[in-house]
Amino acid sequence: MGAAENLPSAPRQAFEALAAPGPEWLGQRRRAALATFEAHGLPTKRWEAWKHIDLAPVLRSDFHPPAQAGAAGDGLAPLEALLPAEQGPRLVFVDGHLDTERSALGQAPAGVTITPLAQALAQEPAWLREHLAAHADPENSPFIALSTALMGDGAVIDIERGAAVEAPLLVACYTTAAAAGHAVYPRLLVRAGAGSEARVIEWHGGDAEAAYLSCPVTELVAEAGAQLDLARLAEEGTAGCHLGAISGTAGRDARVGAHSFVWGGDRVRVDMEATVAGENGEADLTGVHLSDGAQFVDHHTWVHHRAEHTRSRQVFKGVLEGRSETVFDGLIKVHPGAQKTDAEQENRNLVLGPRALAHSDPRLEIYADDVRCTHGSTVGELDEQAVFYMRARGIDLATARGLLTYAFASEVIDGLRCAPAAAYERGRLARFLGEQGSLAEEPA
Numbered sequence: 001m002g003a004a005e006n007l008p009s010a011p012r013q014a015f016e017a018l019a020a021p022g023p024e025w026l027g028q029r030r031r032a033a034l035a036t037f038e039a040h041g042l043p044t045k046r047w048e049a050w051k052h053i054d055l056a057p058v059l060r061s062d063f064h065p066p067a068q069a070g071a072a073g074d075g076l077a078p079l080e081a082l083l084p085a086e087q088g089p090r091l092v093f094v095d096g097h098l099d100t101e102r103s104a105l106g107q108a109p110a111g112v113t114i115t116p117l118a119q120a121l122a123q124e125p126a127w128l129r130e131h132l133a134a135h136a137d138p139e140n141s142p143f144i145a146l147s148t149a150l151m152g153d154g155a156v157i158d159i160e161r162g163a164a165v166e167a168p169l170l171v172a173c174y175t176t177a178a179a180a181g182h183a184v185y186p187r188l189l190v191r192a193g194a195g196s197e198a199r200v201i202e203w204h205g206g207d208a209e210a211a212y213l214s215c216p217v218t219e220l221v222a223e224a225g226a227q228l229d230l231a232r233l234a235e236e237g238t239a240g241c242h243l244g245a246i247s248g249t250a251g252r253d254a255r256v257g258a259h260s261f262v263w264g265g266d267r268v269r270v271d272m273e274a275t276v277a278g279e280n281g282e283a284d285l286t287g288v289h290l291s292d293g294a295q296f297v298d299h300h301t302w303v304h305h306r307a308e309h310t311r312s313r314q315v316f317k318g319v320l321e322g323r324s325e326t327v328f329d330g331l332i333k334v335h336p337g338a339q340k341t342d343a344e345q346e347n348r349n350l351v352l353g354p355r356a357l358a359h360s361d362p363r364l365e366i367y368a369d370d371v372r373c374t375h376g377s378t379v380g381e382l383d384e385q386a387v388f389y390m391r392a393r394g395i396d397l398a399t400a401r402g403l404l405t406y407a408f409a410s411e412v413i414d415g416l417r418c419a420p421a422a423a424y425e426r427g428r429l430a431r432f433l434g435e436q437g438s439l440a441e442e443p444a
Helices: 010-017 024-040 078-082 117-123 126-131 142-150 384-391 397-413 419-435
Strands: 090-094 112-116 154-159 169-175 187-192 197-206 217-222 227-235 241-250 255-263 267-276 282-291 296-305 311-320 325-334 342-351 357-366 372-380
Touching: 010 024, 010 142, 024 142, 078 169, 078 197, 078 419, 090 154, 112 117, 117 154, 126 187, 142 217, 142 241, 154 169, 154 197, 187 197, 187 227, 197 419, 217 227, 217 255, 227 241, 227 267, 227 419, 241 255, 241 282, 255 267, 255 419, 267 282, 267 311, 282 296, 282 325, 282 397, 282 419, 296 311, 296 342, 311 325, 311 357, 311 397, 325 342, 325 372, 342 357, 342 397, 357 372, 384 397, 397 419
Parallel strands: 090 169, 154 187, 169 197, 187 217, 197 227, 217 241, 227 255, 241 267, 255 282, 267 296, 282 311, 296 325, 311 342, 325 357, 342 372
Antiparallel strands: 112 154
C-alpha cells in the first residue's frame, strides 16, 4: 500500500467511540489494524491495485457504524428464495446488529456451533484467538484494516472434527436506510475441523436508495482433510458500496472454496485470498458478476501455494451492460519449495454494451521449478455466428442473445457445491437478463 494521504479523521473518531469489550489480544489486533490504516491512508488512483476505482462515493461515509438497527421492511425477503428458514440455521444482522427475531439457531445440525461474535468473545474458545483477525491481513487492503479495527458483531461458525454437514449454513447482513452515510463492518469466521465438510452462504443486501459503506471480512479455515465452501452473494442497494474481503486457508489434504456473486451496488470490490498451506491441499476461487448502469465491480484474487503437491483453480466470469466497468486482477504465487503445484486461472468477460469496459490482469509468480500453472483472459462480445445459428432456427434475437449469455455465466454457477446458492444465482441471472430485455424467464 502507499503512503497516507487524504486520510479522514472519522475512522479514528469511530474507533475511539467504539464500545468493543473483549479480550486484550483482540484489542491489540484492532489497534494494530487502525495503525496500519492510518499509516497508509485511503487508496488513490496512484495506487496500482486501485487505479480504476473512483472512491468518491465511499468518502461520503462518516465511517461510523449505526448506533442501532433501522427497519428492514421487506429487504430480507430474498432469504426465503435463497434458503427457506425451515431448511437450515441462519444468523441475520441488520445494520451490523444481530436480529434475534429473524435469526434461527435452534436448527443447527449436529457437530455445528453457530455463535454471534459478541457471545463467542465472551466464551473465548481456545481456537478463537488463533484464527480471528489472523488470516485477513490488514496490510493487503485499507478496508481490511478498517474492518478489523472497527468490527462490530458478526458470526463464528465451528464445525466439529469429522462432521459432515449437508444443509448450508446461512449468514445474512442487511443495511437499511437508517444507515445512510454510515458504515457497517460484518465479520465472519468459519473453522472446519479435521475431516469435516460444510457449506456456508453469506448474503449481503441493502436499501435500494441509501448511500452506505459495507466492509465485510470473512476468514475460512479448513483443517487437515476438511472440505469447506463459502458462497458470498452481494446484492447491495443501488447507491451502496461494498468493499470486502475473503481469506481462506487449507491445511494438509484439505480444500477451501470461495465463490463471489455480485449484482447490485455502486462500487463493489471483493478481495479473495487463499493460502494452500498443507501438502495435497486445494483452493478453489470462482466468481460471477452482473453489472449495468454505471456500476463498478472489482475482483482481486491471490492464491499462495506454500506446500508440495497442491492445486488451485480460479474461474471468474462477468457480464457487462450499460456504462459499467469491471476489473479482474488475479495472482497465482508458487512459493519456494512448493513443487508439483498444479494451478489454473481463467477470466472471461462478456460485454453486451458499447460503453461497458472490462479490465483483466491475470498474473503468475513462480519460485519453484516443477509446476504446472496456466492462465488466460478474454474480453469480447457474443458470438454472432451462434446468434445467427439460433435465429435461423426461429429464435428471435433477444431470446438468442439471452440464452447465449445465460449459458456463458451459468457455467461457473453450475460448478457450485452449494445447490441452494446455485439455484438462487440462476434465478438472479435470469432476472438480470430479463431486465435487459434479453430473457423473460429462466430456461428450462
